[in-house]
Amino acid sequence: MSETLLSVEGLRTYFYTYAGVVKAVDGITLQVNKGETLGLVGESGSGKTVTAQSIMRIVPTPGKTIEGTVKFEERNLLRLKESEMQHIRGKEIAYIPQDPTTTLDPVYSVGDQLVEVIMRHQPVSKRYALAKAIELLHSVGIADPEIRINQYPHELSGGTKQRIAIARALSCEPILILADEPTTALDVTIQAQILELLKDLKQKLNVAMVLITHDMGIVADTCDRVTVLYAGQVCETGTTEQVFENPKHPYTEALLSSVPSLALRKETLSVIPGSVPNLIHPPSGCRFHPRCAYSRQVCIDKDPELEPIGEGRFVHCHRWKELDLKSAVAS
Amino acid sequence: MSMTKYLIRRALYLVPVFFGITFLVFSIERLAGDPVKLLTAGQTRVTEEQRQLLRQYFGLDKPVYQQYLLWLSELFTGNLGYAYTTGGGAPVSTLIGQRAVATLELQLLGLAFSLLIAIPIGVMSAKRRYSKLDLAVTNTSLVGTSIPIFFLGIMAILVLSAKTGGLFPYGGLESISPNQYPYGSAILDQLWHLVLPTSVYTFAILAPVVLLVRSSMLEVLRQDFILAARASGLKESTVIYKHGLRNALLPLLTYVGLYFGGLLTGAPITETVFNWPGVGRLFVQAINNLDFPVIQGVVVVITLMTLVANVITDIAYAYIDPRIRLE
C-alpha cells in the first residue's frame, strides 16, 4: 500500500449560531495517500467545505473544531501553533476555495496577490517573485501572462480567475491541494478545461489532491479513491472502482442511480427523495434513515459504527452485510 | 478618464440641487418676518418712511424672485452681500470666512480623531465577533450613540472646564487678552482652547463610527477572498489590514461622506455648546436677527462643504477601488 499523507480521524466541527449548534462535521475520518486524488462527494450542505476548512484550520466564526486529529506527515495539525500552521497553509497544503469569482481580492492586481503568497513562503526578491508569478500563469494555461498580471479581478472571466486561483495554490509547490468544487461555478466547456488542467498538473507535479465535488461523473473521471459524506458524516470510503462497482452504503447507491450517464455531467445530484437534514437537530440513529429505502428500527435507535471492511474500505451502515446493493453505473 | 466624466455628471446633477436649496431658504426666510421691523423695534423716532427707505436699501421691496435672481447674480461674482446687522454690516464673505475655518477645524479634527480611534476598535471587534470584547464594544457603542452631543458637552463643561473650577478653558478660540496666554504663547493658548471641544466632539461622534467600521469589516471578513488569503498562509495582520480593512474602507468612505454632511448641519448645536465661533453659531444668531444675507451665506457654505466632502469621497473611492478607477 502507498504511504499515507493525510489522515483525518473523528473530526468534529460545530457552528455555534444563534439558532443552535450546527453539527456541520460530526466525526469524519478519511485518508489521502501520497500522490493520489481523493474525491470527497456529498450533497450540498453535507460538510465537504467545512471538512476542508477544518483541515486548514480556517473555519470561519462561529465555527470551531472541537475534536479529532488531522495528521499530516506525522504532525497533528490541530495541535500546531497558529504561526506554525501559517507555514503549512499555502506552502505544504493549498486550498482552492469554492467560488473562483470571489476568491481574489477585488482591490489588488493579480500580480500583487500572487507575489504576496510567493514572498510569504520563499525568501526571494520581489522581482523574482513576479517572474515566478508570470511563469505560473503560463503553466496554468493563461495566454499573455504579462498582461494578466497587471489586471484586476473584475477584468477577468470566471475561468481565468479559477486558473489564477490554481496558480496561487501551486505557487509554493504544495504536497497536497484541497480543491473545493473547482468547476461548479463555471461554464460547461470551461469546466472540462479546468479538469484537464488539474489532471495534467497533478501528473506533472505528483501532488496529492482532495477533490471536493458533488458530481459523481467527475469522481469517476479523476479520482483514485472516494469518500462519500452525508450530513457531516462519512457513508463509505473505498477506491473509485470499488465504490462505483460495488457500493456498500444505501446513500452511495442512491447517488449513483442519480447519475444518468457518466458522460453527461450533471450540475446537481439530489434526485434522492427527501432533503438534507437539519444539522442542529439531526435525525436520531443513522442520520440517513429518514431517506433510506432499507431503514429498520435499529437504524432509528442507534448510530452505526464506521466499520473497516478491508482494503482501505469503510462503511457506516448497520445493514451493509445483508444488503445487496446494485450500482447503476457498474459496467 | 471616466472618473472625470463621472464627476462632471455628478456635478451637473448637483447644480439643480444647489439652486433648489438656496431658493427654498430664500423663500422661507422671507416668511419669517420683516427684518426691518425687528431692526427698528422699540425705536419710536423711526418713521414708517424711514423704514420703507431701509427696505429699499436692502432690496426687500422687490418681489422675492427678483431678490433671488439679484442675489444669484452677485453670488456668481463671488459676492455674498452685506450683513444687515451682524458684525456691523460686514461683508457676509468676511463674516463666514473667519468662522468657516473654526467650524472645519472642529469638525475635521473630531472626525479624524474619531476615525483614528474607531478603526482599531471596530476592526478588533469584528475580528473577535461574538466574543466578550465584541459584545462590550457593541453595547457601549449603542449607549454612546444615545448620548446627545450637547449633553455630553455640557457634562464635560461641568466637570472639566474653568467655568466650574476645572482645568480647561470653557469654549472660545482663544483667551481674551494676551496676558492670559500660557507661557505667553498664542499658539499654545489656541491649542489649549481646542482640547476640550475636540475631545468631547471626538467622543460624541465616536460610537456611530465604531459601529460603522465594525459592520463594514464584518461584511468584508466573511468574503471568500479573506478565506483564500488566510488559506494561503498569510499573516493574520496581513489578512485583516491589507485585505480586510482596505476593502472595508469602501463602504466606510461612503458612510463617512454622508455622515460628515450630517455633522456639518448639526454645527449650530455643537458650536453653541462649546461657545465655538463657527458658522453654526453664526447661523443661529442670524436667524434670531433675521439677517437674511448671512442666513443664505451660511446655507450656501454648508451645502458647498457637504458637496465638496461628497466629491472628495468619490475621488478617494475611485482611488481605492480599481473597479471604478479603470472602468
Place this chain on the structure above:
Amino acid sequence: MASRENPTQQREGVGQWALAWRRFKKNPAAIAGLIIVGFFAFLAAFDRLVAPYPPNCVPTPFNPFCTGQYSPLQPPSLAHPFGTDSNSYDVYSQVIYGCRAAFYIGFGATAVAMIVSVLIGLAAGYFGGNTDNLLMRLTEVFLVLPFFLILLLFLKVLYYFSNTGAGGLEIEILIIGLFSWPGNARILRSEVLRVRGLEFIEASRQIGASANRILFRHILPNVLHVLIVLTTLQIAASVLIEAGVSFLGFGDQTVATWGLEFYYGFNYISDAWWVETFPGIFLTLLVMGFNLLGNGLRDALDPRLRE
C-alpha cells in the same frame, strides 16, 4: 427549495414571530431596552399623577394652580427633588412631562417618516427602471440637504406667526418626519429588491395579481421585520433631533420638553448643574432604550441582519 407559498402566511410548526420572541428573550440588552421604554411609557401615561406640579408652572401668587414659591435655581431638595430652573419651574415635574412629549415627538415624526419611506422604498424597489432612478435621485438630494438648518428656519417662521412657537411642536414633528425618510427608504428598497425575486411573488405576478395587491399583501409583510427595526431606531433619532432644536431655543416653548429644560439651564451651567443633568439623563435613557430595543428586534427578527 424556494417555496411557492408566501412565507409569512404559511409556516410549519412554530410561527416566525414566536421564534423571534424566543430569540429576543434570550438577549439581555434587548430586554433592558424593552424595560426602559416600558418604564418611560408608564411615566408618560401617568405624568399628571407622578409630577407634583403642573407643566410650565410659574409659582407666583397669582397662579392658582401652582403652590410652590417663586424660587429660581434652587438645588435639589425634598420639595424639588431635581431642583428648580431659572423660571422656578420644578425640574422634576418638567422632566416627567417631558416623557409624554418625547413619545409624542418620537412616534409622530417616525409615523410621518415611515409612511414616506414605505411608499418611496416600495415603489422604487418594485417598479424599478425609471421610477427607481428618479426616486433614488430624489433620495440623494434629500441626503445632502442641510436639513437641520432648514428646520431651524422653518421654526423661526412659526415664531413669527405665534410668538411662543405654540403649535410649533406639531409642525416640527412633521418637518422632522419629512426629512427623515431617505435612509430608511433606501434600506426598504433593497429589501424589496431581495423579496421581489422570491418565487411566490413571481408566481402571483404571473397569475395577474395587481401591483397594489402584490405590494401590500405580499411584499410589505415580508419586509415588515425590517420596517419594525427601522421604526424603533427612527423614534430614537427623532427624539434626539427635537431635543437639539429645543436646546437652541427654537422649540415650542408652551410644551415641557427635555430639550427646553436644557435651553433654560444652559446659561446657568456654572450655578445650577441640576437643570441640565436630570433632563439629560432622562433623554439619554429613553433614546438608549429605543436603540437597545431596535437592535434587539433586529437580532431577533432577522439574524441575517445582525450587524
